[in-house]
Amino acid sequence: MTPLLDVRDLVTTFPGRGRALRAVDEVSFQLGRGEVLGLVGESGSGKSVTGFSIMGLVDAPGRVASGQILFDGEDLAQLDAETRRSLRGRRIAMVFQDPMMTLNPVLRIGTQMTETLHAHEKLSAAEARARARDALGLVGIPSPQERLDAYPHEFSGGMRQRVAIAIALLHRPDLIIADEPTTALDVTIQAQIISEFQKLTEEQGTSVIWITHDLAIVSGLADRIAVMYGGRIVEAGTITEVLTAPRHPYTRGLIRSVPSENTRGTRLAQIPGVTPGLGRMPEGCAFRTRCPRATEVCSERPGRFGDAMAYHRCFHPHEEALA
Amino acid sequence: MTMPDIHTPAATAPSRDSSTETPLLELRDVSRRFGSRPDLAARISIALGAAKPPPVVHALDGVDLTIRRGEVLGLVGESGCGKSTLGRIAAGILPPSEGQVLWKGEDRKTLRGKRRLQADLEAQMIFQNPMAALNPRMTIETLVSEAPQIHGMINGDRAAYVDDYLVKAGFDPAMKRRLPHQFSGGQRARVNIARALAVQPEFLVCDESVAALDVSIQAQILNLFMDLREDLDLTYLFVSHDLGVVEHISDRVAIMYLGRVVEEAPVAEVFARPNHPYTQQLLAEVPRIRPGKRHFNAMKGELPSPLDPPKGCHFHPRCPFVHERCRVEAPVRREIAPGHSSACHLNDVSAAA
Numbered sequence: 001m002t003p004l005l006d007v008r009d010l011v012t013t014f015p016g017r018g019r020a021l022r023a024v025d026e027v028s029f030q031l032g033r034g035e036v037l038g039l040v041g042e043s044g045s046g047k048s049v050t051g052f053s054i055m056g057l058v059d060a061p062g063r064v065a066s067g068q069i070l071f072d073g074e075d076l077a078q079l080d081a082e083t084r085r086s087l088r089g090r091r092i093a094m095v096f097q098d099p100m101m102t103l104n105p106v107l108r109i110g111t112q113m114t115e116t117l118h119a120h121e122k123l124s125a126a127e128a129r130a131r132a133r134d135a136l137g138l139v140g141i142p143s144p145q146e147r148l149d150a151y152p153h154e155f156s157g158g159m160r161q162r163v164a165i166a167i168a169l170l171h172r173p174d175l176i177i178a179d180e181p182t183t184a185l186d187v188t189i190q191a192q193i194i195s196e197f198q199k200l201t202e203e204q205g206t207s208v209i210w211i212t213h214d215l216a217i218v219s220g221l222a223d224r225i226a227v228m229y230g231g232r233i234v235e236a237g238t239i240t241e242v243l244t245a246p247r248h249p250y251t252r253g254l255i256r257s258v259p260s261e262n263t264r265g266t267r268l269a270q271i272p273g274v275t276p277g278l279g280r281m282p283e284g285c286a287f288r289t290r291c292p293r294a295t296e297v298c299s300e301r302p303g304r305f306g307d308a309m310a311y312h313r314c315f316h317p318h319e320e321a322l323a
Numbered sequence: 324m325t326m327p328d329i330h331t332p333a334a335t336a337p338s339r340d341s342s343t344e345t346p347l348l349e350l351r352d353v354s355r356r357f358g359s360r361p362d363l364a365a366r367i368s369i370a371l372g373a374a375k376p377p378p379v380v381h382a383l384d385g386v387d388l389t390i391r392r393g394e395v396l397g398l399v400g401e402s403g404c405g406k407s408t409l410g411r412i413a414a415g416i417l418p419p420s421e422g423q424v425l426w427k428g429e430d431r432k433t434l435r436g437k438r439r440l441q442a443d444l445e446a447q448m449i450f451q452n453p454m455a456a457l458n459p460r461m462t463i464e465t466l467v468s469e470a471p472q473i474h475g476m477i478n479g480d481r482a483a484y485v486d487d488y489l490v491k492a493g494f495d496p497a498m499k500r501r502l503p504h505q506f507s508g509g510q511r512a513r514v515n516i517a518r519a520l521a522v523q524p525e526f527l528v529c530d531e532s533v534a535a536l537d538v539s540i541q542a543q544i545l546n547l548f549m550d551l552r553e554d555l556d557l558t559y560l561f562v563s564h565d566l567g568v569v570e571h572i573s574d575r576v577a578i579m580y581l582g583r584v585v586e587e588a589p590v591a592e593v594f595a596r597p598n599h600p601y602t603q604q605l606l607a608e609v610p611r612i613r614p615g616k617r618h619f620n621a622m623k624g625e626l627p628s629p630l631d632p633p634k635g636c637h638f639h640p641r642c643p644f645v646h647e648r649c650r651v652e653a654p655v656r657r658e659i660a661p662g663h664s665s666a667c668h669l670n671d672v673s674a675a676a
């Protein structure tokens with residue numbers, strides 16, 4: 001069966017001094033129907049720009065320079081702006097870290113939701129309002145009928161994010177891209193929102209790209225994981241494969257720097273140095289200036305070793321499971 | 324009476340006999356309120372029922388807390404529960420509305436002159452947002468040397484003094500003539516740390532000091548905190564909403580809920596045997612890297628407003644074990660095992676049984 005989403009060698013660039021900088025650099029991955037992919041990496045690694053590229057939301061002078069974004073067999077990168085707009089919200093939706101990216105501060109919640117519904121569907125005002133109310137109820141907003149008349153500022157941060165999720169799910173899209181939707185929230189609120197999001201997307205069979213820097217969340221939420229560094233996916237595979245036996249030195253370093261019960265009273269494993277800015281990424285393997293396994297050959301660009309579902313980009317991958 | 328089945332506290336606890344030594348810091352029944360103070364006319368109209376009292380935020384409500392020399396006390400709780408307020412009071416930069424703050428056994432309020440200044444310097448705070456804490460127009464060198472210079476702590480070469488503390492914080496002194504905005508978040512965190520260290524403190528309050536950092540940078544800074552503790556004999560109050568971080572770095576942990584410390588215990592103990600219903604639910608959500616899809620379960624509700632805290636036990640509207648007494652009577656925190664205290668009425672029931 002063809003995957004719902006098949007991204008092939010996607011390159012998204014922003015103009016830099018005298019040359020285009022690749023914020024997304026030959027990114028490839030597939031996502032099946034109803035599947036959850038965790039897109040993981042530290043800040044600046046290209047997660048959001050990957051999401052924006054799929055959504056068609058990369059603003060000029062940034063642009064998708066090459067590659068294919070096959071959605072249900074059709075290459076989104078080739079579609080005109082109008083067709084893409086009609087897909088957004090209806091078949092592909094995005095949830096942002098800041099819910100105010102979705103919400104209009106001067107409109108009542110109910111108005112925003114019914115407007116969204118009317119934009120894509122033929123239904124009466126009463127039907128739209130009922131749909132909006134039910135959607136709020138589903139994401140755990142108490143007294144949804146009354147809350148339809150509230151403005152965004154009358155909600156807590158967690159409640160606002162629930163509204164944004166309710167809006168994203170209004171049209172039962174095939175794909176939701178969730179860009180760090182719980183990063184700014186308390187662990188308790190985060191767990192509430194993930195739990196509701198998980199329940200709803202499972203019921204509706206929605207495919208999900210869950211963007212985060214949090215490996216712990218992804219480990220319990222996603223079927224598969226793709227780890228980004230310097231605009232590239234350096235490793236991809238099933239959650240179990242990648243988290244128990246990471247092949248790429250960066251993935252391994254990242255997992256081992258997370259503090260937990262097992263690291264109590266010990267030093268954390270450190271990845272030396274910092275991620276270079278886009279303009280200073282080393283030639284060849286982007287990780288090579290920080291990598292303990294780097295050799296001469298790493299000044300060549302590592303290709304994808306493996307297949308579309310499970311691969312890594314490293315000349316000297318680890319073979320052993322993580323201790 | 325038989326002793327409850329409790330293992331010895333975490334092996335990471337400091338080895339000196341801390342039970343007899345005067346604690347470095349002790350908070351006794353400390354409360355802190357925020358809000359406008361009504362003037363006389365307003366107080367009269369309030370008393371006569373002609374005006375509503377102005378809103379008062381009960382940020383801290385009768386907190387007792389002891390920090391011993393050399394230990395790392397982790398402080399956790401949902402945002403708005405009063406962690407930063409407690410941290411600021413512990414660092415001596417915010418006075419309590421009520422209660423006592425004892426620094427090395429002496430009431431901070433009674434300290435004057437040189438002793439007051441010394442106490443101020445000995446406790447330093449490292450904030451979450453290193454950019455907000457650093458004057459953008461000052462070079463790194465000036466930022467680090469400013470306070471120790473004012474206080475006459477630099478006897479020899481100023482440059483050498485600054486370099487020494489920058490090196491301690493893992494910052495390359497060759498870059499000290501630059502401005503804060505020229506550095507990454509991790510580097511700025513190091514400058515902030517160097518700056519706090521430069522006044523030779525004994526006690527650091529770290530308020531979400533690694534929260535804004537990427538995982539790999541966070542690991543570097545956490546390691547730095549551990550090294551500094553060894554090298555400089557520091558004591559920490561480590562405020563964080565990240566349970567993994569707290570679990571990693573703390574010897575003891577205090578759990579806060581809406582202005583109160585509801586439980587306190589050695590780190591291994593509280594994670595293995597959380598007693599308070601709030602702690603139990605909070606710790607059930609410790610994020611762990613554990614491959615395999617699971618269903619996320621969540622504690623219901625949100626932290627109530629500190630403008631109007633629930634009567635009795637603050638946790639009662641969200642507690643699965645709530646009973647009549649909880650709605651009227653605030654539970655007192657009591658020792659339930661050596662070094663482990665908790666504030667829940669259920670402990671009385673089980674003690675009586």
Ligand SMILES: Nc1ncnc2c1ncn2[C@@H]1O[C@H](COP(=O)(O)OP(=O)(O)O)[C@@H](O)[C@H]1O
Pocket residue numbers: 014023041042043044045046047048049050062277278
């Ligand atoms: N509008 C933009 N203009 C120029 N560079 C950008 C823009 N948006 C993102 N970038 C750059 O692209 C890279 C990837 O950014 P992003 O996808 O936001 O990272 P992440 O979401 O992983 O933190 C970064 O180096 C960032 O600075």
Ligand SMILES: Nc1ncnc2c1ncn2[C@@H]1O[C@H](COP(=O)(O)OP(=O)(O)O)[C@@H](O)[C@H]1O
Pocket residue numbers: 357358380381382400401402403404405406407408409629
């Ligand atoms: N200066 C202040 N004025 C008024 N209210 C404040 C002030 N500082 C904190 N508060 C309030 O006190 C409560 C506790 O805040 P804080 O100590 O910052 O909590 P935390 O650090 O746990 O998030 C919050 O409701 C907050 O809004």
Ligand code: SF4
Pocket residue numbers: 248249250285286287288289291292293294295298302313314315316317
């Ligand atoms: S390709 Fe070389 S430098 Fe890159 S991660 Fe592998 S070993 Fe390290």
Ligand code: SF4
Pocket residue numbers: 599600601636637638639642643644645646649654666667668669
């Ligand atoms: S005192 Fe009552 S409401 Fe509070 S935590 Fe204990 S059982 Fe729950």
Ligand SMILES: [Mg+2]
Pocket residue numbers: 047048049179
């Ligand atoms: Mg992003």
Ligand SMILES: [Mg+2]
Pocket residue numbers: 406407408530
């Ligand atoms: Mg705070």
